[in-house]
Amino acid sequence: MASKRRERGLWEFFLEDPEKAEAETWGGRGPGINRRGFLKNSATALGAVLGTGIPFIDSSPTGWIPAALAETNEPFEIPGKNGLVLLNDRPINAETPPHLLDDAVTPFDRHFVRNNGLPPVLDKSDIEQWVLTVDGEVHKPLSLSLEQLKKFKTITQQVVVECGGNGRAGFYPPAKGNQWTFGAVACPSYTGARLMDVLKEAGVKPSAVYTGYYGKDTHLSGDPSRIPISRGTPIAKAMDPHTMIAWEMNGKPIPELHGYPLRLVTPGWPGSTSIKWLHRIWIRDREHDGPKMTGHAYRLPRYPVEPGQEVPDKDMEIIESMPVKSMITFPKTQLAHQKGKPLEVRGHAWAGDLTVKAVDVSIDFGRTWIAAQLSDPATPCAWQHWKAQVHFPVGGYYEVWARATDSKGTMQPMVAPGWNPKGYLNNAMHRIAVRVA
Numbered sequence: 001m002a003s004k005r006r007e008r009g010l011w012e013f014f015l016e017d018p019e020k021a022e023a024e025t026w027g028g029r030g031p032g033i034n035r036r037g038f039l040k041n042s043a044t045a046l047g048a049v050l051g052t053g054i055p056f057i058d059s060s061p062t063g064w065i066p067a068a069l070a071e072t073n074e075p076f077e078i079p080g081k082n083g084l085v086l087l088n089d090r091p092i093n094a095e096t097p098p099h100l101l102d103d104a105v106t107p108f109d110r111h112f113v114r115n116n117g118l119p120p121v122l123d124k125s126d127i128e129q130w131v132l133t134v135d136g137e138v139h140k141p142l143s144l145s146l147e148q149l150k151k152f153k154t155i156t157q158q159v160v161v162e163c164g165g166n167g168r169a170g171f172y173p174p175a176k177g178n179q180w181t182f183g184a185v186a187c188p189s190y191t192g193a194r195l196m197d198v199l200k201e202a203g204v205k206p207s208a209v210y211t212g213y214y215g216k217d218t219h220l221s222g223d224p225s226r227i228p229i230s231r232g233t234p235i236a237k238a239m240d241p242h243t244m245i246a247w248e249m250n251g252k253p254i255p256e257l258h259g260y261p262l263r264l265v266t267p268g269w270p271g272s273t274s275i276k277w278l279h280r281i282w283i284r285d286r287e288h289d290g291p292k293m294t295g296h297a298y299r300l301p302r303y304p305v306e307p308g309q310e311v312p313d314k315d316m317e318i319i320e321s322m323p324v325k326s327m328i329t330f331p332k333t334q335l336a337h338q339k340g341k342p343l344e345v346r347g348h349a350w351a352g353d354l355t356v357k358a359v360d361v362s363i364d365f366g367r368t369w370i371a372a373q374l375s376d377p378a379t380p381c382a383w384q385h386w387k388a389q390v391h392f393p394v395g396g397y398y399e400v401w402a403r404a405t406d407s408k409g410t411m412q413p414m415v416a417p418g419w420n421p422k423g424y425l426n427n428a429m430h431r432i433a434v435r436v437a
């Protein structure tokens, strides 16, 4: 996976135009890459080509051709997605280049995809018979049909969903996993019921400590006794009035790739706590221990560690709220800008459970900063929009940097903060390149 740039440990490759970057630059990915090219870099797919067969092809979603089967040089496409950069095709993982995240509300076609397993293949009867069970430390276990669930009070809110591994490509030595740059984040609008209301109906016992969410996706191995992921949160976060069980995204049934027909949405926490294809909520009397809850998964060392250092499991703690972050969504990096004219730069900023109180912009590598205009979030868990006018004093090469500050005064770091074994929570500032002539 390591390209020449990554070997040198340079994270700055994102300053290049992702649409023009060569596949090699991107470690064998990127929109220009064809299926054969992608194969060369995909060990799993290669294994398949070499004769181990394509297991579980029956369970791949309708309309998708595994890259390993493709005979054409057509780019690998995810139906309905537009301009995303593919990081892995099995499971599907794709991120959105920053300039395509300019919308206030992220539309489906620009929403990143992060799958740990294979999405379920669902027909009409699966949906008609869908049951959400709530069991464990409750007085009255529930089995709710979609129809029953929709009788709970409905809320609609915009929510930032960001993968805990967003920015992983910025850590050196590299951490295993999808090499996300900036685009494993989205802020669509979700409609559904408050988890709190459903849990009140079930009557949470005083022994309840944590939730365990289960989705219907299947394990890559094809072994039906295994599931790819099951995560949860402390009961207090589950009882937060913004934590929801959603059935609509942007006013339509949630797209299949994003969890149709139900998804748990945990605002401000790692995307992995927003379980897709939700069918069970297990209320636990201890910290949940489902797949991707233990070991090093979605955990950080309790203390700062040296890059590359080994950290024992007992020294790792679960990631809760995501850190403050911002992104420049306009202009696209590598802009050619006319000398003497001001440039309006804009983007979004968010801060996990907190809000953003300021965004500042620099065009001189952080020597001086200009305060950006910052909007309030449309709903409490939404990202905030910012914009700033910048004036370039002379022609030449510039970088525009953006830095957000959260409501507690914590700022984004300039470089990747604290290396950690799995490469989580890189909220280093986003920068774009501008040539003024």
Ligand SMILES: Nc1nc2c(c(=O)[nH]1)N[C@H]1C(S)=C(S)[C@@H](COP(=O)(O)O)O[C@H]1N2
Pocket: 111, 112, 113, 114, 115, 116, 117, 161, 162, 163, 164, 214, 215, 216, 217, 228, 229, 257, 258, 259, 270, 271, 272, 273, 274, 275, 276, 277
């Ligand atoms: N059932 C299920 N839910 C899941 C996942 C998954 O693999 N299976 N991936 C999680 C992770 S790691 C992230 S970052 C988000 C990504 O949401 P998206 O695919 O809608 O962008 O979904 C989360 N929910």
Ligand SMILES: [Mo]
Pocket: 114, 162, 163, 164, 165, 270, 271, 272
């Ligand atoms: Mo994630």
